[in-house]
Amino acid sequence: MTRLAGTAELLRLAVRRDRVLIPASILGLLVLALGSARATLDIYPDDATAAAGLGEIIANPAVVAMYGPLGSPTADALAVFKTVMMGAVLTSILALVVVRRHTRTEEDDGRLELVSAGVVGRWAPLASAVTLAVGAVLVASALAGAGLAALGLDGRGSLAFAVSWATAGLAMVGIAALAVQVASTTRGAGGLAFGAVGAAYLVRAAGDTATEGSAVHALGWLSPLGWAGRVEPYGADRLWVLGLGVGVLVVGVTGAVAVLDRRDLGAGLLPARSGPSRAGRSLGGPLGLAARLATGTLVGWVVGLVLGGAVVGSLMGSIGSLADNPQMRQVLEAIGGSAGSVEEIYLATETKFVAIAVAAAGIGLVLRLTAAERAGLTESVLATPTRRAHWYGAHVAVGIVLPAVLMTVVGLVVGFVGSRTSAAAPGVGETLAASLATLPAVWVLIGVAALLAGATPRFAPTAWGVALVAFVVGELGPTMQLPGWVVDLSPFTHLSQLPGGSFAATEALALTLLAAALVLAGAVAYDRRDVT
Amino acid sequence: MTDAITVSGLRKAFGRTVALDGLDLTVAEGEVHGFLGPNGSGKSTTLRALLGLLRPDAGTASVLGRDPWHDATELHRDLAYVPGDVVLWPTLTGGETIDLLGRLRGGVDEDRRRHLVERFELDETKKGKAYSKGNRQKVALIAALASDARLLLLDEPTAGLDPLMEQVFQDELVAVRRDGRTVLLSSHILSEVERACDRVSIVRAGKVVDSGSLAELRGLTRTRVRASLTDVPDVAEASRWPGVGDVAVDGTHLSCAVEAEHLGTLVAELARRGVTGLTCQPPTLEELFLARYDRTSPAYEEVPT
Numbered sequence A: 001m002t003r004l005a006g007t008a009e010l011l012r013l014a015v016r017r018d019r020v021l022i023p024a025s026i027l028g029l030l031v032l033a034l035g036s037a038r039a040t041l042d043i044y045p046d047d048a049t050a051a052a053g054l055g056e057i058i059a060n061p062a063v064v065a066m067y068g069p070l071g072s073p074t075a076d077a078l079a080v081f082k083t084v085m086m087g088a089v090l091t092s093i094l095a096l097v098v099v100r101r102h103t104r105t106e107e108d109d110g111r112l113e114l115v116s117a118g119v120v121g122r123w124a125p126l127a128s129a130v131t132l133a134v135g136a137v138l139v140a141s142a143l144a145g146a147g148l149a150a151l152g153l154d155g156r157g158s159l160a161f162a163v164s165w166a167t168a169g170l171a172m173v174g175i176a177a178l179a180v181q182v183a184s185t186t187r188g189a190g191g192l193a194f195g196a197v198g199a200a201y202l203v204r205a206a207g208d209t210a211t212e213g214s215a216v217h218a219l220g221w222l223s224p225l226g227w228a229g230r231v232e233p234y235g236a237d238r239l240w241v242l243g244l245g246v247g248v249l250v251v252g253v254t255g256a257v258a259v260l261d262r263r264d265l266g267a268g269l270l271p272a273r274s275g276p277s278r279a280g281r282s283l284g285g286p287l288g289l290a291a292r293l294a295t296g297t298l299v300g301w302v303v304g305l306v307l308g309g310a311v312v313g314s315l316m317g318s319i320g321s322l323a324d325n326p327q328m329r330q331v332l333e334a335i336g337g338s339a340g341s342v343e344e345i346y347l348a349t350e351t352k353f354v355a356i357a358v359a360a361a362g363i364g365l366v367l368r369l370t371a372a373e374r375a376g377l378t379e380s381v382l383a384t385p386t387r388r389a390h391w392y393g394a395h396v397a398v399g400i401v402l403p404a405v406l407m408t409v410v411g412l413v414v415g416f417v418g419s420r421t422s423a424a425a426p427g428v429g430e431t432l433a434a435s436l437a438t439l440p441a442v443w444v445l446i447g448v449a450a451l452l453a454g455a456t457p458r459f460a461p462t463a464w465g466v467a468l469v470a471f472v473v474g475e476l477g478p479t480m481q482l483p484g485w486v487v488d489l490s491p492f493t494h495l496s497q498l499p500g501g502s503f504a505a506t507e508a509l510a511l512t513l514l515a516a517a518l519v520l521a522g523a524v525a526y527d528r529r530d531v532t
Numbered sequence B: 001m002t003d004a005i006t007v008s009g010l011r012k013a014f015g016r017t018v019a020l021d022g023l024d025l026t027v028a029e030g031e032v033h034g035f036l037g038p039n040g041s042g043k044s045t046t047l048r049a050l051l052g053l054l055r056p057d058a059g060t061a062s063v064l065g066r067d068p069w070h071d072a073t074e075l076h077r078d079l080a081y082v083p084g085d086v087v088l089w090p091t092l093t094g095g096e097t098i099d100l101l102g103r104l105r106g107g108v109d110e111d112r113r114r115h116l117v118e119r120f121e122l123d124e125t126k127k128g129k130a131y132s133k134g135n136r137q138k139v140a141l142i143a144a145l146a147s148d149a150r151l152l153l154l155d156e157p158t159a160g161l162d163p164l165m166e167q168v169f170q171d172e173l174v175a176v177r178r179d180g181r182t183v184l185l186s187s188h189i190l191s192e193v194e195r196a197c198d199r200v201s202i203v204r205a206g207k208v209v210d211s212g213s214l215a216e217l218r219g220l221t222r223t224r225v226r227a228s229l230t231d232v233p234d235v236a237e238a239s240r241w242p243g244v245g246d247v248a249v250d251g252t253h254l255s256c257a258v259e260a261e262h263l264g265t266l267v268a269e270l271a272r273r274g275v276t277g278l279t280c281q282p283p284t285l286e287e288l289f290l291a292r293y294d295r296t297s298p299a300y301e302e303v304p305t
């Protein structure tokens, strides 16, 4: 047990460091679950109206692909239909962020070495991080379940809802625990863990859209996010699924411990390689450096999005066209934010999901400006005749270009695979256009990150929060009947209704100009502040 | 001789911490200037202000005739810097880092680069993450020394170097001085400062408390004198002699500390009292600095500032 010595102290430290992050995230998750349940129940107060209004649409594979299966055609199940899956994804992300923050990040930054020299067992940092993450997942799930029950939803169903989030969250704690041990850098661990979330989402989408009983449908049981959906709160209420989440947690942590016992502090499973003794031609300035440091990220995302795009495209086949009922179309439009066929609505929604993920990648690149500063790298660069604007601009430029590249890749892959799979699917050109049309909103979020990084490094990570809120407001705002001006605050609200609709050139231009203004404001602020 | 650096009344606060509290500093062109002071006294902050990374709250600074905050980019063409905490890009090799920093400065002097890599025995193919502390330091040193900057700002440049490498650094510093370049060197290693520096400035709590050549600073600190006398004075009497303090009497032995300017008077007095043995010890470098670093040291109060 000496290997666990100091766990309690480290846990206390971790709780202190996360005293804002975790409560704020949990609060956000609660607002998401309870707010949208409340709003849905206002529109569909009883099972009859619910069944009449949305029941059929929700059996539509396009919607199921995005949010998972509907438990039952009841008002309760409908009230949480979107938030089971969105919450499961967000809880998973919270879990992986917490685990990574207190393990690999600490190790990368050299602080763990200081701690490890004290009376701290080898397993203690991992144990405290896992404990904290498990605690955060359980508290978020339990409060959400209790809140739903308090809103008057079915008790057992509310418990199942909590189980659904907890299953995904706990499984992700296990996966993240393993990822942070296997990878040798914070970014590598993030790539593995976020990749696992993406893969889990895609496998789930493929499984859930397949016909029940088929092999592909069974494949959904391989994904922790698939489990979250298949708990089917307010329907089948499969509480035992929690066991699967706990199982992955145990297996993941056991595997992590096994790796931990075999590797050196600061290392991963793969040994560090040496490299060239002279710099290549491209490594000659801030942009060359930023691009070089972003290469790994770019490659990882391209691989991930090619695979993901292929899955999204191939699902076009299993998504049949829906009856041309105007009332249904109206609701579909509200959900998908697009006008047109089921395939088009499906594409529009998936594209938005990809866009927010890609925006997150871009924000990560822009925030390397402050990460470099925190690490102490910036002063070496700015002590040379490099203009601050140049250094700032290089980071922002990669943050702007990366999403454009990635959305192009996604558009091409989805369009190509989709149009091969189904004759009714939008073609490559249309898909690419829809994909690229999201860029102005993505750039606004990049602009916010740039402004924050330029003006105040301390608060720069708020850019993640801004992106998340913008997305959730854009996605759920209309359902939750938020005031129009709040919904309008999200850049995603102003995107063109593509495919199917027409390109809103004025809005796109306005968003792009706003993004440019934010970037410029950040440059001005960066030129005026202390760099430490 | 013109001045490479002139700073007057520089103030910088971080929230409630006052890092620089009216700092004055002059570094002449072509000299190697030592910059000493206890931990947290403001040395690194001063260097960052001289680089234009920090905007001073008050006071003026001029580096190579330029305002560092407003003309940072122009100024940096003539200047090289080794930060106090050397951090390297984890995924770039040492060689790539040296090239990158060199190119950012406008080009790499290949001969000098090769010479330095050889002298410091650096393995350039390792990734930043894999270097030991001393080797990280070498990368930063080579990048700075390979430039033909007129002014070098070095923040504890030998931290982590082994004695052999420290010697290499000293040699390179001699070469830099021979070229007529100016160096501002912050350091905690007194022997290094003694060997390399023409003048030193001592900073404490954000102020320069002493500035001058080591000989001048030595003159400001008291010499310790021990004498065997036939006619031993009592402590109170001896303490009244001009410039004398810290008196102790033990049998026929008197020991005391005396300011350099009063040493002659003291020796005459001792001669009258039948001195049979006499040792005079100038302050060691350590004593010199301890007296100035420690604000609670009694010796400090007697040091005229």
Ligand SMILES: Nc1ncnc2c1ncn2[C@@H]1O[C@H](COP(=O)(O)OP(=O)(O)OP(=O)(O)O)[C@@H](O)[C@H]1O
Pocket: A532, B014, B017, B018, B019, B037, B038, B039, B040, B041, B042, B043, B044, B045, B046, B084
């Ligand atoms: N970015 C910052 N934010 C807050 N306080 C700072 C910052 N940088 C320096 N300080 C404070 O300013 C004071 C001077 O720090 P500085 O790093 O200049 O000391 P130093 O003389 O270089 O010390 P050392 O010998 O340990 O390197 C310290 O009290 C330090 O805590």
Ligand SMILES: [Mg+2]
Pocket: B043, B044, B045, B084, B155
């Ligand atoms: Mg320092």
